[in-house]
Amino acid sequence: MxxxxxxxxxxxxxxxxxxxxxxxxxxxxxxxxxxxxxxxxxxxxxxxxxxxxxxxxxxxxxxxNLLARSLITNRSNTVAFVVPVIDDPFFPEVAQGVQAAARDRGLTMFLAVTEGRLELQRQVLERMASHGIDGLILFPHAEDLDDVARFAGQGLPTVVIDDALDHPNVCVVRSDLEHGVSLAVDHLRERGRTSLAMLANEASPRRKLRRETTFRSMVPNGIVVKSPPTFEAGYRATAELLAREERFDGLFAFNDVMAAGAITAIIDSGRSVPGDISVVGCDDIEMSALLTPGLTTIRIDRERLGAEAVSRLIQLRDSVTAPPASTLTVSLVVRESS
Amino acid sequence: MxxxxxxxxxxxxxxxxxxxxxxxxxxxxxxxxxxxxxxxxxxxxxxxxxxxxxxxxxxxxxxxNLLARSLITNRSNTVAFVVPVIDDPFFPEVAQGVQAAARDRGLTMFLAVTEGRLELQRQVLERMASHGIDGLILFPHAEDLDDVARFAGQGLPTVVIDDALDHPNVCVVRSDLEHGVSLAVDHLRERGRTSLAMLANEASPRRKLRRETTFRSMVPNGIVVKSPPTFEAGYRATAELLAREERFDGLFAFNDVMAAGAITAIIDSGRSVPGDISVVGCDDIEMSALLTPGLTTIRIDRERLGAEAVSRLIQLRDSVTAPPASTLTVSLVVRESS
DNA sequence: TCGGACTACGTCAACGTTGACGTAATAGGT
DNA sequence: ACCTATTACGTCAACGTTGACGTAGTCCGA
The missing domain is CATH 1.10.260.40 (lambda repressor-like DNA-binding domains)
Known part of the structure; x- marks a missing residue:
């Protein structure tokens, strides 16, 4: 002294x-x-x-030393964020939301990619559990939620994004895609479009079906074509549709990348967007504003989706009863393609 | 029994x-x-x-329980990957490379975003160190490598991507952007372009200068304009350049997003790409193939960059002497814009 | 038959921290 | 003056694992 x-x-x-x-x-x-x-x-x-x-x-x-602290407190102050892919404009922004929200709460984020492979998802979850994560946020594998339920059953607070899983230790966060579809359809009709088509996702696990189902119910006699959610596949599907002489003047695509493929196919066929056909996408990825024509699309606030997931996760961890599912609103962004 | x-x-x-x-x-x-x-x-x-x-x-x-194991072995089997932003097409793909390479080696990846803010980077590094990470891979803050050097000095194996830092505990991984510039310039000249301009990055920390310096030395009388690395800024800078009646028929941009802005500006001014002006970008982000016209660009293999970083990190951790810097080759992807 | 090597275990302490509990000293009220 | 609280510490064990070391039993060769 x-x-x-x-x-x-x-x-x-x-x-x-x-x-x-x-x-x-x-x-x-x-x-x-x-x-x-x-x-x-x-x-x-x-x-x-x-x-x-x-x-x-x-x-x-x-x-x-957080390891020593965690060992005794049984709290590691880490969360895992698990996505199917990361080299896609959608997930990084959700990751940004998760990461920032986690950081502000003193949590550090593990990031893992499953490449849509079930065995990788299992390996990843196993490893995360070994690391003693406090919670898990994931876009689950499309076909199989059993693994997720198993880990949740072992006491791991879990937030599932854009899927459904009824389990006391699981909370669901999603964006209101039904409303998104209705915004798109209403918008196309306001533009005077009467024959609507939809480019749906080929791989149709439960969660991806929502958009298609809503579209079918709103447009009973609409055309629905399925294709993988990529630019090339969107191009091909649209080109085939045009070649079949199907008549449509409005197109809603499962996501913006497919919509971009569709626009290119339409233009390559000698038609114009939006002159002959109006196109509306879904997601509002950054690229959409840069396309020619700019893509009208349904905006999903991805950062907020991530932040909301963290918020729900904390509630789940700190309370006995699972908080209710939360649904984020979406909005229509009008650009030149419609 | x-x-x-x-x-x-x-x-x-x-x-x-x-x-x-x-x-x-x-x-x-x-x-x-x-x-x-x-x-x-x-x-x-x-x-x-x-x-x-x-x-x-x-x-x-x-x-x-990996926490308990780490406590005694002093190995956590985690690495941190720290990026300035994540909602940008470039970094997620590097992250994918880091994540996959780490996974295959039994490591789990923390991901943190610094938003280019020095105090956030410091906070993040501090927290990662507390979590006992085995190694750090980062795109360091442009202005200040002191923090990084400090942590490396405390024994943290560190890999710095696309920057330079001379420290026994730090290894550098970069892509050969000098060669990229030379590919771009040579290509433009082969296309018969004689008056070349470059859209350089305004914020010019040491590492970002490399492209500009190479360009200046290859094209002594070329025009160099600086602007922030965004679509809008690229558009504005190009529009101003055109308005000033500067004569150029070939343009190399710091990255693809700026190049996209430039193309839009050129077309909006009534000129054509590549008719009047050829444009070459840098990065080969996914969007580049989808633009109209498709963007000729310098391809950087971002996943490999991430994988290489992990590989170097392991070498750094397991050996006494730091491995030499590694430089990845880049290539020219020719599309319609040139 | 003995010694040395090897196999297949067990014991104990330590990693760095915190929960549970103990305690000396001081303060405050009557 | 005495009892009770309160303050400001200290002690000890535990979290789940592994490193260091010990040891019975077996095998094998000389």
């Missing part, structure tokens, strides 16, 4: 080795438990002690 | 609680240490014991 407390254990301040509670305690002359109390601001220490501990922490560059 | 080893401690098989080495050991009738040996395949056990341990592990659903 006098001026000579600096030379004490000079070796401890070598920055190469990481300091522990013990090192700090020794330097200050208190017990590690007291240092811990200061670090966690638990109270039960004098302000003088606090000051000296804080100084020592600075001098030694002490950083709490 | 007779048939009555099933009823023993039936309560232990409740799936709700996670089993530990002790639980498995008790069920088999050996010590936890032996179970640990089987789990880690260390040897020192009979094949009969191995069998029974493995069975018990399955029945109890035992999963090793």
């Amino acid at each position: 006098t001026s000579d407390d600096k030379p004490i254990s000079a070796a401890a301040s070598i920055p190469g080795q990481k300091a522990t509670l013990h090192d700090v305690a020794e330097r200050v002359g208190v017990s590690p438990r007291t240092v811990s109390r200061v670090v966690n601001d638990e109270g039960g220490f004098s302000s003088a002690t606090r000051e000296r501990v804080l100084n020592a922490i600075n001098e030694l560059g002490y950083r709490p | 007779t048939s009555d080893d099933k009823p023993i401690s039936a309560a232990a098989s409740i799936p709700g609680q996670k089993a530990t080495l002790h639980d498995v050991a008790e069920r088999v009738g050996v010590s936890p240490r032996t179970v640990s040996r089987v789990v880690n395949d260390e040897g020192g056990f009979s094949s009969a014991t191995r069998e029974r341990v493995l069975n018990a592990i399955n029945e109890l659903g035992y999963r090793p």
Whole structure:
């Protein structure tokens, strides 16, 4: 407490080795438990002690070892975010939302990609569980939710995005795509379009069917074509549709990438967008504004989707009963393609 | 070992609680240490014991607690990947490369976004260090590498992508953008373009200057305009350039998004691409193929960049001396814009 | 038949932290 | 002056795992 407390254990301040509670305690002359109390601001220490501990922490560059802390508290302050793919404009933005919301709550985010492969998803979940994550946010594998249910059953708080799973430890977050479809259809009709077609997703797990179902119910005599959700597939499907001489003047696509393919196919066939056919996409990825013509689309606020998932996850973790599913609104962005 | 080893401690098989080495050991009738040996395949056990341990592990659903393991081995089997932004076509693909390479090596990836803010980068690195990551891969903040050097100095193996940092604990991975520029310039000249311009990045930290410097040295009397690396800024810069009546028939842009803005500006001014002006971008993001006209660009293999970073990180971690910097080749992708 | 090597275990402590609990000193009320 | 609270600590064990080391039993060669 006098001026000579600096030379004490000079070796401890070598920055190469990481300091522990013990090192700090020794330097200050208190017990590690007291240092811990200061670090966690638990109270039960004098302000003088606090000051000296804080100084020592600075001098030694002490950083709490979260692994040790987690081991005893059973809280790791990590969440896993699991997506089927990442090199796609949709998921990174959701990831951004998850990451930022997690960060602001003191959580660190693991990111894993399953490539849509069930065995990879299983491996990933297994590994995440071993790492003691506090929660899981995922776009589950289309066909099989059993693994997810299993982990949730083992007590892992889970948020499922854009899918449905009824389980006390699982909360669902989704965007209101039914409403999105209705916005698109209404918009096309307002534009005077009377024969509507839809480019639906070929792989049709439960969740992807929602858009198609809504479209069919709103447009009973509409054309529905299925294709994989890629640019090329969208191009091909549209080209075939045009070649078959099917008559339609309005097209709604499952996502923007397919819509872009459709527009290219329409133009290549000598028709014009929106002159002959109006096109509406879904997602509002960044590219959509840059296309020629700019793509009218259903905007999904992906960052908010991610943030909402984190928020629900926290509620799930901290409460006994699962919070209700939450549905985010979508909106129509009108550009030149319609 | 007779048939009555099933009823023993039936309560232990409740799936709700996670089993530990002790639980498995008790069920088999050996010590936890032996179970640990089987789990880690260390040897020192009979094949009969191995069998029974493995069975018990399955029945109890035992999963090793990586936190406890890390605490003692001082290896967490996690890496952090830190990027300035994620809602940009470039970084997710690098992330994909990092993630896949990490996964294949038994590592799990933390992902953090710094939004280009130095204080966020610091916070993130601090937190990652607390989580005991085995290594760090990052696109460092443009202006300031001190933080990175500090963490590396504390013994954290670090891989810096597309930047330079001379430190025994840091390895650099980059793509050969100098060569990329030379490919672009040569290509434009082969197309008969004689007056070349470049859209450079306004914010010019050391690493971003490389393309500009190479361009200037190859095209001594070329025009160089700086602007932020966004679509709108690229549009504006190009529009101004055209309005100033500067004569150029070939344009190389810092990245594809700027190039897309440039193309739009050129077309809006009544000129044609590539009729009047050829445009070459850089990155080959997915959008580039979908633009009209398709964008000629310098392809950077982003997944490989990420995979290479992981590979270097492992070398760095497992050896005494830092491996040399590695430079990935780039290639020219010719489309309709040139 | 003995010694050395090897096999197949077990024991104990430690990693860095926090929960539970104990306790000396001081303050405050009557 | 005495009892009770409160403050400011300290002690000890535990979290689940692995490193270091010990040890009975077996095998094999001389």
